[in-house]
Amino acid sequence: MINPADADLGHQARQLRVDTLIILRWLAIIGQTIATLATYYYFNFDFPIGLSFIAIATSACLNVALRLGTPRTFRLDDSEAALLLSYDILQLSALLYLTGGVANPFAMLFLAPVMISAVSLPRKLTILLGLLMIAAATILTVEFLPLPWYEGVQLHFPLLYRTGVWTSLVLSAAFVGLYAARVSDEARLLSTALAATELVLEREQHLSQLDGLAAAAAHELGTPLATIALVTKELQKSLPENAPALADDLALLAQEALRCREILRKLVSLGSEDTGGLLDQASMETLIQEVVEPHRAFGVEVEVIKSGPPDEPAFVRNPAIVYGLGNLVENAVDFAHSKVKIEASWSRNLVVVVIEDDGPGFSQHILNRLGDPYVSGRSSERRTKTEPGAGLGLGLFIAKTLLERSGATVTTANALPPKTGARVTIVWPRSALERSAAGGERDTRPGEAQTASPDTKQ
Known part of the structure; x- marks a missing residue:
């Protein structure tokens, strides 16, 4: 499951920096200026150079305003970036209108804004920019000033030729846009996968x-x-x-x-395969009772609800699973005001354990980071373990890691209003739980499940 915070971070990393667009536009301004001056003064081709420089100067003024109004590291919203790229298309259209329309060889620069959008903006905005480019190219196919050429000679390109140029621009924009978007998406997926791998390795290093x-x-x-x-x-x-x-x-x-x-x-x-007499056959009811009994003497009501078909899961007792569940129940008892509810249910394919308490719940600002080491999810309103060093988040990290090693998926959330409290849901594929608890095929090597003291709780 993708962490929402990580997804938001990935979206921010994808957004265009205003400095990037400013640099690219300065390069375009320099190129347009050189091409305009060379055409007018070196080749002595006559065209509206004054209007051309008005279009170029407008881009320069926009760049200066962006540089003075935003820091170098500022990232544009998608709509802001699309608006600036739309301006680039319109500014280029104005220059092409003054210098021959789509027959001008520089019409190929229409592809640049579309490619930038395909790499960094959502597909909807890229499609809109592509449609804007097609509309501009369509107008420039039929309406434009003559292409600058030698005095007394006027070049005339037939409509069929201009239509061919228009078709090549449209097809090139579609191909380049799709290719750039596909490559960008694959690179982004690979980056996300590498980040997830690094996170897993970091968690394993902490546990080691x-x-x-x-x-x-x-x-x-x-x-x-x-x-x-x-x-x-x-x-x-x-x-x-x-x-x-x-x-x-x-x-x-x-x-x-x-x-x-x-x-x-x-x-x-915890991590030993040979645990002697501890490896006894256990049912779900036996597991829950073993986890709950040590915590009934703290003045908090612990309610256990079991539901499912008659074929209750049976497996060989695994100390790592017992410890992980016990740690979560202990946390719930520590923070609960008066009641903890444990719901155990099973089907042919899944085994689900939900642990709820009526305490203060998890802090919203770090709810998505719960389960990482040294991240404490709740305030100090707890019944036990108020000594210095408690509340570091190690207990939840250890419990979550041990349970995930057994094939479980652990999610944390707060109760929906008007209720208060925390809710931890542990879901196993039934086959994975029975196999993992039996100490047979495991997700990790034997001996990796040793942990620190249970006194290092949230």
Whole structure:
């Protein structure tokens, strides 16, 4: 799916810079001036040189006005660029009218504005410019001043010859326009594909960097957590019986240390093909319940809705999918005011999971960039993880990347008014989910799914 922001950026890159048209018009002015002076003074051909220089001077004045009124980097709207190219066609028509009409060899310059339009403007505007050029060439085929020639000799080109020139101009404009537009479109598509490839490689590079952080964290934190657990156990043994509050605190500390060790174990197992007893057959209901249960104790109602035909998807449990979905559910619970709704549905071809919350929703100005690393999508109105460093967007980036590796398409949006909140939709082709979760044919190499701590959330 094409990102709207990227599409808008591509359209801006396609727009003509005013500096480009100014430079091209100066070249045309210089060429017209040299041709006019050489024809009148060198060849001594008589024609209305004064009117010709009025047309040339008009183009020069327009160029000066554009240079003084706009910066060099200013990009023209499509309609503005089409208007300036239309002027170029009309100015050239005026010069050709004074110097022989379509019989003038410089009539071929009619093709220049059409070719520029075909490369940089939408097809509708290019067609309109082409029709303007055809209309001007048609008039110049029957109405024009004689072609400048030696004194006492008047060249006369028959209508059939002028019609042939008109036909060649029309066919050349159509061919050059179509060819330039096709080449420009292909180059633009190739550029878009390369940009998308670079984005994918950048995302993979970010995730690979987080792989190393996860491995280092698992290694470095293992020993301190074991020490904490051991000291806590010893303190519990020597605890006086008349200190129930302290006993509760120590029990909580032991529980949290055990939870930290479990998180580290999950991180290490995310990209592993051999996960031992974790690879058990699971249904969609089992998957959703496993993802939801750890987040029911935070004072937020979590509603689960399942729908689909009787043949519920069954697959081998994949820790990467469990982690990705769990991260999205945890985000929803963190930001929700009172309720999170999870809808799981399936058909013969698709499996869809929709996660909604009634919180503040995603910030509009970066909604299209969600899922990139270090892009935070919502405000700090969250229930947990308010410590410094939270809200970097890494959690959503990791979850989105892991789920996409399993064949899913992840989209983010805000609820439609009057509702508030965020909506994340995960869609798998059913065959891809069952195959990916089985650890068989995968989109990436084994061992690439290790991630950073789940505490680095949006």
